[in-house]
Amino acid sequence: MSEELPPPVAALFPARGLRERLDDRLTRELALAGERIAGGSVMPTLDMAGFRRELAGFDFESPRPIEPLLEWTIAQLEHGVTHMTHPRYFGLFNPAANFPAQCADRIAGAFNPQLASSGSSPAPVEIEAHVIRAFARRAGLPADASGHFTTSGSEANYTALVCALTRAEPRFGEDGVRAFAAPLAMYTSCECHPAWFKIAHQAGVGRAALRLIATDGHGRMDARSLAERVAQDRKQGLVPVLIAATAGTTGGGMVDPLAACAQIARQHGLWCHVDAAWGGAALCSDRLRGLLAGIELADSLTIDAHKWLATTMGCGMFITRHPALLSEAFRVRADFMPSTAHSLDPYLNSVQWSRRFMGLRLFLALAAAGWQGYAAHVERAVEVIEHVKARLLAHGWTAANDSPLAVLCAVPPPGNPGVGEIVRRVRASGRAWAACATFEGREVVRVCATHGETSLADVDELVAALTAAA
Amino acid sequence: MSEELPPPVAALFPARGLRERLDDRLTRELALAGERIAGGSVMPTLDMAGFRRELAGFDFESPRPIEPLLEWTIAQLEHGVTHMTHPRYFGLFNPAANFPAQCADRIAGAFNPQLASSGSSPAPVEIEAHVIRAFARRAGLPADASGHFTTSGSEANYTALVCALTRAEPRFGEDGVRAFAAPLAMYTSCECHPAWFKIAHQAGVGRAALRLIATDGHGRMDARSLAERVAQDRKQGLVPVLIAATAGTTGGGMVDPLAACAQIARQHGLWCHVDAAWGGAALCSDRLRGLLAGIELADSLTIDAHKWLATTMGCGMFITRHPALLSEAFRVRADFMPSTAHSLDPYLNSVQWSRRFMGLRLFLALAAAGWQGYAAHVERAVEVIEHVKARLLAHGWTAANDSPLAVLCAVPPPGNPGVGEIVRRVRASGRAWAACATFEGREVVRVCATHGETSLADVDELVAALTAAA
Structure with a gap:
């Protein structure tokens, strides 16, 4: 046993000044990434073979400097996931996280x-x-x-x-x-x-x-x-x-x-x-x-x-x-x-x-929004889906479900290439994300409003992508 | 169905400028809270009756402005938890979270x-x-x-x-x-x-x-x-x-x-x-x-x-x-x-x-520290416990366990007021946190190094608190 302790591991517990600088960078880089995501493809665009090669290089034998590591991570996520935070992710029940919840995560992680x-x-x-x-x-x-x-x-x-x-x-x-x-x-x-x-x-x-x-x-x-x-x-x-x-x-x-x-x-x-x-x-x-x-x-x-x-x-x-x-x-x-x-x-x-x-x-x-704020959030999603439904019906689609909530199971008009192919085409376009599902035995395109900031322009873009694909 | 969508709920999805300002505040407030914690009591110091009254006031009927809400939350956590992030928390296996992990949480929450x-x-x-x-x-x-x-x-x-x-x-x-x-x-x-x-x-x-x-x-x-x-x-x-x-x-x-x-x-x-x-x-x-x-x-x-x-x-x-x-x-x-x-x-x-x-x-x-960084982190904790052990043995305590890892089960010298009372006194002093445990049928004071920045001065303070209590 030595008379002195070795210093704390700086890579895990860096000095306060460095933490502050990196946190400030994260704040800005994440906001910029969010803006790029909203303007880009909903789908992952990563070259997976290249990504796997790069990842294989992480053998953890040598420490890597944290700043480029954070940049690298943000870039991989920007290109390597389906974007739940995209306003045209009309997908599974996965949300774009609200801001108070993200603050809560920071506080919970720090304490x-x-x-x-x-x-x-x-x-x-x-x-x-x-x-x-x-x-x-x-x-x-x-x-x-x-x-x-x-x-x-x-x-x-x-x-x-x-x-x-x-x-x-x-x-x-x-x-x-x-x-x-x-x-x-x-x-x-x-x-x-x-x-x-x-x-x-x-x-x-x-x-x-x-x-x-x-x-x-x-x-x-x-x-x-x-x-x-x-x-x-x-x-x-x-x-x-x-x-x-x-x-x-x-x-x-x-x-x-x-x-x-x-x-x-x-x-x-x-x-x-x-x-x-x-x-x-x-x-x-x-x-x-x-x-x-x-x-x-x-x-x-x-x-x-x-x-x-x-x-x-x-x-x-x-x-x-x-x-x-x-x-x-x-x-x-x-x-x-x-x-x-x-x-x-x-x-x-x-x-x-x-x-x-x-x-x-x-x-x-809930404290920041109150019941009324969450009510507005939920009711807004229902309205988004009502708009999607009205537009698709006007294009000859039908609705297989009659949910009073924010999910539409849409059936394309006759002569379409099939639900799987329609969804594939929409996703490939990167313009929006919708799901295939089965409802009461019928194949349907499943559209769910999950993002609190989706606009009518986003609805129009989804409907344009769907009708173009059908 | 209205022709327009209502605006997004601002309390949940505030504008970018406000987010940036709040994130910057969180960065600084959390760092300051961390410094105050390290210099203060390891134990919760909240007046629980008052806290419960305040909490009962959150009926979520009206939205609350986010900025004072975040301040309130940090204050409650600063006073309302046992501080795992305190360098003299010699407690259960709960860590002070390392910085790269906290960055990872922010990135994961944003995407x-x-x-x-x-x-x-x-x-x-x-x-x-x-x-x-x-x-x-x-x-x-x-x-x-x-x-x-x-x-x-x-x-x-x-x-x-x-x-x-x-x-x-x-x-x-x-x-x-x-x-x-x-x-x-x-x-x-x-x-x-x-x-x-x-x-x-x-x-x-x-x-x-x-x-x-x-x-x-x-x-x-x-x-x-x-x-x-x-x-x-x-x-x-x-x-x-x-x-x-x-x-x-x-x-x-x-x-x-x-x-x-x-x-x-x-x-x-x-x-x-x-x-x-x-x-x-x-x-x-x-x-x-x-x-x-x-x-x-x-x-x-x-x-x-x-x-x-x-x-x-x-x-x-x-x-x-x-x-x-x-x-x-x-x-x-x-x-x-x-x-x-x-x-x-x-x-x-x-x-x-x-x-x-x-x-x-x-x-x-792991990428930031490498295996060698984590090795240094783990070995340092073992050294911390070796120092605690050496000091306590010098004060007439004995060790009930012989772990090569970073846990000491310490037995106070004869004539002590009992393990439960010793631990109660140490915690009441706020100087350090240790646990009661039973090891091979014996009541022991359990000391574990969990914090990557614990110093020899912290060890001395723990030992002083323990010997004063025994």
């Missing part, structure tokens, strides 16, 4: 608090709980509803299944799935998010337990088919545990009949979960929240802040009216942890342990 | 790419895969080893269990835990991370399946006891599936006998996982990596970048020599997704779906 326990991070844990309660109230759940932030809707939906299993069989926690007398069954619609297959596998329930209930011809789970299937499974000796309704399906933005699903769940003693990963944002709008009527009857909810609430990735929420069950499902004793406040500590109430201060993103954005 | 698929984000997915392979090689795994970034060690350890189950029983994915002929068993030591209990519960295996093998008197899993227990469980008709050895235990920083664990796993056909969430960072150092000998025999590894590699929270890694198994465990078909490159796409190879570009943090930090 880097450990959000596992309220003992370590009393203020952040309270802030997260406050936001969760605000959304629970907005959804009409009871005052003692609680929950936590998750990385994504997948984690939140998985949490719902763990809760359902833990409630359904008191010995599940100790003895696992074998504690159930018979194979399990869980229900969602054939328009559900496919992550449910992974979730059934991961949870030890098995993929075969997942029943995809038929839709009603409009992309919504058919409540009668659901009731019949649950009754039939019961009769055959299976153990139904969970109904997962979707509020804002991935394909068509449809809302399952939430009240009917809750009623069937209650009748059979099942857990009723609503996957409102995307559609949950409509709760912010007094004009649109009625579309989610029945959500207040759910045992639990998923809402992703990194979808329509436009925070940075990944920032999901799990909300439940059964806080005690969360404590049961994720309980643990850890003498080394600073506190064991079962009602509060995220490590005792959720899948994760070490965790980032994710909830600050939504807190700052 | 906000969706890391679920290589179709969306070809360059980022390649960068993450490159870093994973670099660590796999450094650990001595085969060239085709692969893996992914996770939110934390918990997710990575859980992924190991899902892989173990999927390999052990071909029908597990479809039929779940019931596909196994008998109850399952999984093995780790009584010094393991308690998240394993949650993991056993979540995976449908059941908490009762977790066997905590005795340690050898030095905090390391006893290989003979492990072998006996596996054989005994086998004999009794159970199905052993996983051995999880720890490389760097939470309590004492000890390394289980990795080669012996791998041999027992191979002999019985079990999955051998090494939870190197913290200790894995020693792989960067040619001087220390030998301490992890045997890690190259593992079926899978957990390494957390947000622990000793000092990225921002949460940034874990799961690495395995069985890439095909990852594809089997997390396979799914999703027509709407941009690609289905099974070997590459994170949504087909991991628990998560929507995901942040987390791996950029480690890529930039």
Whole structure:
């Protein structure tokens, strides 16, 4: 052991002056990149072979100076991703991140608090709980509803299944799935998010337990088919545990009949979960929240802040009216942890342990915009899609879905080269990004408004690209 | 539908000039806060009752101006968390985040790419895969080893269990835990991370399946006891599936006998996982990596970048020599997704779906520091603890553990007021942060070097606080 410590590693912990200079550069370079992106192609334009060769050169044997490294990284991202931040990204539910959320990330990274326990991070844990309660109230759940932030809707939906299993069989926690007398069954619609297959596998329930209930011809789970299937499974000796309704399906933005699903769940003693990963944002709008009527009857909810609430990735929420069950499902004793406040500590109430201060993103954005600001953001996206729809109908296209939210499943006029080819051509043009999807068995072009700054000129450009391609 | 779109919501998407001004302020305010933190108390000093009252005032009914909101947030964090960024936080494995990682977070937030698929984000997915392979090689795994970034060690350890189950029983994915002929068993030591209990519960295996093998008197899993227990469980008709050895235990920083664990796993056909969430960072150092000998025999590894590699929270890694198994465990078909490159796409190879570009943090930090920079960072922490130990021994303390890594389990001299009280007094002084822990049945003061800039003066201050309290 030497009498002196070596100096801190400057590449990891540079002096304050250098940090300030680099942060100032990042501020400006990222803004410039954003402007170039908005004026350029939505698609990646990177020469991947060249990129792979360059990347292979990073053997980490010698340190590299940070300034050119940051420049290189920004350039690779500018050319090497599909641009969610482009105003003509009419794509999956991935947002251009709002500014307060980006500020929140900077603050969270600088303090880097450990959000596992309220003992370590009393203020952040309270802030997260406050936001969760605000959304629970907005959804009409009871005052003692609680929950936590998750990385994504997948984690939140998985949490719902763990809760359902833990409630359904008191010995599940100790003895696992074998504690159930018979194979399990869980229900969602054939328009559900496919992550449910992974979730059934991961949870030890098995993929075969997942029943995809038929839709009603409009992309919504058919409540009668659901009731019949649950009754039939019961009769055959299976153990139904969970109904997962979707509020804002991935394909068509449809809302399952939430009240009917809750009623069937209650009748059979099942857990009723609503996957409102995307559609949950409509709760912010007094004009649109009625579309989610029945959500207040759910045992639990998923809402992703990194979808329509436009925070940075990944920032999901799990909300439940059964806080005690969360404590049961994720309980643990850890003498080394600073506190064991079962009602509060995220490590005792959720899948994760070490965790980032994710909830600050939504807190700052919601505080800055208020419910009314988020309402305007959500309603504006619906209007964008209404404009897209009106223009496409005028060009002879039809709408396969009838979502009151911001997703259009568009069917090109007869004589078109096929949906896959249309989408390929639009993307190849770089003018806009839209998706292929299947809605009620039909191939459709899926257009979703995801960017808070998309203009009517952007809508026109999308429609021009689509009609040119069809 | 109006003929015009309403303007974008300015609170969420402010004009560029305002963003620039606020980002510049954040740069300076966060640096100043960091300096005040280093000179002040390690402990939260917030009046929680007052804070809760203020927080309750956030009803989100009216928007609030962003500038005072950011100031308020920084002030609450400055006073409302245990400061991981304080050079005298000798605490749990939570780091002061390095600067390149913070830059990476800013870049990832600005572009906000969706890391679920290589179709969306070809360059980022390649960068993450490159870093994973670099660590796999450094650990001595085969060239085709692969893996992914996770939110934390918990997710990575859980992924190991899902892989173990999927390999052990071909029908597990479809039929779940019931596909196994008998109850399952999984093995780790009584010094393991308690998240394993949650993991056993979540995976449908059941908490009762977790066997905590005795340690050898030095905090390391006893290989003979492990072998006996596996054989005994086998004999009794159970199905052993996983051995999880720890490389760097939470309590004492000890390394289980990795080669012996791998041999027992191979002999019985079990999955051998090494939870190197913290200790894995020693792989960067040619001087220390030998301490992890045997890690190259593992079926899978957990390494957390947000622990000793000092990225921002949460940034874990799961690495395995069985890439095909990852594809089997997390396979799914999703027509709407941009690609289905099974070997590459994170949504087909991991628990998560929507995901942040987390791996950029480690890529930039490793590129800037190189292996040698990270080696210096890790070796420096070991030296810090050697200095703490030497000073405490000189004051009549003893060491309960003998970790070659950067954790000391210190036992105060006779006549002390008890470990709990000593730690309470040190924390109350605000001079430093240390933990209570139990090591081999003894109550100890646990001191871990987590900050890359801790000085000998900081060590002296910690030791003064500890000896004053004892």
